[in-house]
Amino acid sequence: MNGPWLLRGRDGSLSTYATRDEAVWCRAERQPSLHWTSARRVGGEQRVRAQLAVGQGPDGYAHLVAWRPTVRGEFGLVHSTHFRPHLSALDWVPIGHPNKKGDRTGLPAVAVDAEGRAHVFVRNQGGGVSMLAQKERGGWGPWHDLGGLGAHEELAAVTGHSGRIELYATTDDGLLRWSQEKPGEALVPDDALEARVRPGTLTALHNSKADGTALFFTDPEGMLHTWRPGGVPRPLLAAAGPGPVAALGCVVDGRACTLLAQRSASGRVVICVCPTEQGSVGLRWTESGPQLPAGSRVAVAEDAQGRVVAASLTEDGELRLARQKDGTGPALDTWQTV
Template sequence: MVRAVNGDWLIRGRDGRLSAYAPSDEAAWCWAERHPGGAWLPSRKVGGDQRLHPGLAVGQGADGYAHLVAWRPTAGGEAGLVHSTHFRPHLAALDWMPIGHPNKKGERTGMPAVAVDAEGRAYVFVRNRGRGVHTINQKERGGWNGWHDLKGSKVDEELVAVTGGLGRVEVYATSPAGVLRWLQQEPGARPVAADPLPVRVEPGTLSALPTSKEYTTLFYADPEGMLYAWRPGSEPIALVAAAGPGPVAALRCVLDGHDCTLLAQHSSSGRVAFAAYPTEQETAGLWWTESGPQLPAGARVALAEDTEGRVVAATATPDGRLRLTRQKDEPGLALTAWQVV
């Protein structure tokens, strides 16, 4: 199952407003709050009138800016990648800018992923024609460096890119060999290959969350549907049976005064399932609690914190409907009724 949006598609901008992104009708769309914690503006197209292929990658830097990447059709049935920056949720994003193709030209090769380093430079990753991984990144003073081959073999379509706790970019991919990893060693450098994690992974279930300055925690499901967490220097820990197919959404937040990791997933029952545990203490145990209405197949789930530190969960369905719930001022993870935006 290829996700329609790769990355955290519900984000808080530097002005405190939440925004949500989704692809639809050969375009990318954005919803944004009128003001932090307030009503939402109607959805609108971002990046101009450029026609896009399905699928959208979203990344956010420490400056709060959103970086969007997608494929667009080009001549002769081929495709190329385009990039846009969205500085403020309620303002227009920049028009789509072509950034090329990992093999110079050809058809779409995989779902892109994007992460932004501590200096605000976007790094784009995508599977290439040979099923390895290519990357391209922004220069310090504008423009883009050339494409670079990170190698890799038999990589599945979906990649996961994230900015770690030290502001350095990391990218992960799954293959028959397990989880492949590339890590940025210093600011501005290209990520380099690290030792792979030799585990059995169900393709399309990988997600990543920085859980401390030192570590990013990876989440994945095995072919039998068991959800695991892993950090470098340790063995994978079995958490709980996955609530449904695809990746979990993950958020580090404070619940009842404790640093917690919150997971959410579109469950097999059609509702949204939540589970939480003390951050980096997976052995404490966790269990799923379902919430909200039943959603159709293909619904996506996202998590964020609003400007007041409250957890916000969102779902986007293939028909273009955005639903939201927000944490109440009560103990635990008490949520308001889900509302359609």
């Protein structure tokens, strides 16, 4: 999974996306903060592989990208738009392969600009990064090779200030970044940043409450770092478990903060609140909820009332939620299976 799989739609209802049994499944609140629907298959009957990218535009629509088998030993990417989680999503539409044809080349990433156009990114067979974007009047443009030789499989795409798309990748030597100077323009590379990054730990967050993009990653020794373009990486605290953290920009006790969540090595969800633009002294993880099996995912979002919601999803599809308690602070209420 790449991207925020727990989303809040235009009507305030939350929805989740997951891959299972060669398909993508969606669940949604029937009304904000009320009962949930059962899982429904997304995109029609085509078989897709368990490598899903999710992005959401300012219109609240979800854009989904996955690999599907084409002929023996070859795959192509497909795209679907889900306008409202209570309705059926559009059928999967083939959008091609960064090298015209071949095997899967990496985990795709997707970001949506201010006009609602999806931008799809994936590593190509040459070890660089390729991009495909929707046209203003419908359809898709051609694939573009953005460079980035030596990029690892996992990418992080985010929509930043004024709808500008930003893309991040890791290499053996550090971090790569591409960005748009203006919405709708081509993505151009920035100078590479030397950093020690454990592959598969990248998370990008545009925090509108703090007006900026922050990147989170773990180094080979297990220390979680944050980096804002134009600055230097800053260590936060030891990562609680493997893989990337889930991140959410929120306001806690009147201060702009970033809330981080992760499945810890012990199997429980852990939460940490980092005040924006402040040091890491005193940061710590707080455990919450029951133990989860290996492979479980963790996500965070805000509900229709502006409360923080944490979610966990097991590989067999069991969904649990906990909402922020009434009053001050980020403490979560009792976890519920939905």
